């Protein structure tokens with residue numbers, strides 16, 4: 021959740037009560053910089069080296085350091101660490117007296133919602149593409165390490181100058197956890213069709229849908245699908261993209277108890293909402309917002325899209341490895357109108373080709389990764405409470421190697437609350453996300 025301007029004040033007494041235990045450690049609280057459903061974030065200074073960090077203090081009490089290290093968020097951050105587009109965890113602090121857990125992370129400047137809020141003029145498309153390229157890298161890194169985020173939204177994407185980092189891994193999950201997922205996830209406006217229309221039969225492709233919504237929002241400064249409830253959310257998607265072909269709906273229906281039906285309708289299309297958008301960006305946006313998760317582009321393929329050609333080239337130049345890129349660059353010569361037409365034609369074409377009987381979605385969403393994952397290299401909890409992450413054994417995991425399930429305890433039914441994170445799991449499982457955006461609301 022984003023913070024309001026009023027939040028950018030020095031810590032009140034209440035804030036200090038929450039974060040007081042830090043005084044026992046080596047950090048000085050500077051000011052509150054953000055608040056989410058599950059935490060409060062303050063800017064702190066390390067008294068030893070003088071460096072500034074963000075301290076995310078959990079509202080949920082924790083019983084032990086071991087429990088802290090078993091939290092999804094901590095596990096995910098440790099496993100994903102050392103990627104330039106993933107927020108780095110510096111230290112884990114557990115206060116035994118108050119049972120409070122704080123994550124000391126690198127400090128960023130603002131979140132993407134704050135970047136676009138109140139802007140009169142859009143950001144340049146090249147800047148937006150630069151951010152999206154980094155977001156796709158973050159998602160590719162997550163997915164290839166066996167984790168999906170499940171709450172990609174502007175507030176969880178942090179920036180510092182031109183650098184982007186994905187944050188808030190509290191909703192993340194192992195891609196090896198078989199659907200149906202029972203928790204209530206993802207913020208409504210960024211929720212993929214399979215999350216809205218099935219009973220938990222979604223997987224890692226939901227992240228790229230959310231990233232597509234963010235792409236549009238940074239380009240246009242407006243949310244793409246600002247649904248007021250789940251039904252309206254689906255309707256807002258159909259307003260723009262139209263209803264999907266019946267094979268897709270049939271697939272979703274097989275993973276849903278409650279029946280649903282939609283009158284076929286044609287959407288207005290994306291190009292009229294962002295008329296200045298270039299053809300390559302529009303083409304990528306359509307692929308990220310493919311209704312069917314099986315048709316949706318993966319972050320890795322997205323990174324190879326024409327849209328990012330210049331970025332790839334300058335990256336290679338920077339590495340001194342400038343080579344000719346021989347990938348399909350066709351859409352460079354297309355106009356936004358022809359992209360729109362091309363998209364509609366492919367959908368028509370697919371409709372005629374898809375003659376096979378739709379299988380339940382569960383058959384489709386299983387990731388193409390190895391099934392068994394190694395355990396995270398967890399150091400045994402020590403009596404020393406501050407836990408510098410840098411002192412942990414390196415968590416280097418080869419891309420296609422054996423990857424750990426975050427923990428098997430995570431795949432619980434509603435009646436079995438995961439012990440290691442009762443608060444987040446309770447909130448996310450049983451209530452609609454109470455996230456309200458100022459002047460709108462998810």
Ligand SMILES: Nc1ncnc2c1ncn2[C@@H]1O[C@H](COP(=O)(O)OP(=O)(O)OP(=O)(O)O)[C@@H](O)[C@H]1O
Nearest residue numbers: 021054055056057058059061074127128131175188
């Ligand atoms: N490392 C950081 N540097 C700067 N600001 C940060 C940092 N981490 C978090 N924030 C700010 O704090 C806000 C809340 O953080 P975060 O999303 O991690 O909390 P949460 O309780 O998990 O939120 P949610 O309600 O989305 O689950 C972010 O939107 C961001 O504005």
